[in-house]
Amino acid sequence: MLDRAIFNLDALLENVTGVSGGIRWILERALEGEEISEAEGTHLFAADGADIPAISKVADELRRRKNGSRVSFVVNRNINFTNICYMGCKFCGFAKRKEDEGAEWLNVDQVVARAKEAWNRGATEVCIQGGLHPKVQGDEYRNIVLGIKTELPEMHIHAFSPFEIWYGASKTRMSFADFIADLKECGLGSMPGTAAEILDTKIRMQLTRNKLSAERWIEIIRAAHSVGMQTTATIMYGHIDGPMAWANHICTLREIQKETGGFTELVPLSFVHSESPLYTANPELVRSGPTDAETEKMHAVSRILLNGWIDNIQVSWTKLGPARAHFMLDRGVNDLGGTLMNESISRSAGAANGQEITAVEMVQIIRDAGRVPVQRNTVYDVLDVFDDHDPRPFAPLVERAGADPLTFLKDKVPTR
């Protein structure tokens, strides 16, 4: 049972002074449950000073009304079946040429072996994405799905970005809807809404040379939803973008959701600059990722703009690290994402965070924030509520180098 909703802005902002009039007016309407326009969203994204904690408090109240005291996570494994890709997206530090050191190609048997290992460690999902390798045939995607489903019929397969769908559909000369429907029949459970980057053509020209245009991304997402394939939604921010592009992007997702209802969550992905060619070639033009204030606003304003339409706002611990992810839990966020077991995309782009946060550690982070940890499946059905017990412990799959990722909790976590 949720506590009563707080509709009075002054009551909510008791310790926050100096909030500007325009922001107050928008936040009062958000608290009343009114839809906030794209122009108002731009204003919120551009806010600074005392306006930022005010926005975060309203986002947290909207989060509390939807999700109560629960924070969820999914036990999953990332499998990047190849990092060989010739698309040349300028922000990408993940792609390699086949002759490069570290170039990797996993055949179907190797992907299935990793999925089995994940299943034996309690995973309910494998998240599979790969580069657009010239060797990938159109049927590679269905072969991966069939291979896993034959061995692990209950494993949820969350796989293939809209860019991969575009690639596979063009190789098989199928329509997007037919290609996705075929994968669904093979056992694909849902799709990541990655490759959205920022749905602004001018910015995309600089990020990806518009190889997958915003219009095409939206078309593929709509095609997925039309055949009953749910997807996540993402935004990549902190490069050459800004408040107008962010508000436009989030409101575009909101309009799609009104039509289809097919998004399960929004995952803001902060731009990681250090190995990204976009930054290394243009350090004077491209920002080195978002500021802390921008990251806070991205999660909070997204919650406000999507209120009533997308109920789950996830924080990416691979991008921000566990401490910043913990900080976001009272800024509109209700989901910590996946345990991942292996993660190579963010790490290749220079993110310093580990490859896995185990279920036990997820629970520690969530409890430390004063909330109730919940293990969910990919589409947000509750699998376990850790209110009086802990998850089954597993050591991290890959041996950790460097500091324990939960160092920041060490003095705070109660011993159980």
Ligand code: SF4
């Ligand atoms: S972002 Fe994806 S499509 Fe673009 S270069 Fe990297 S791996 Fe290839």
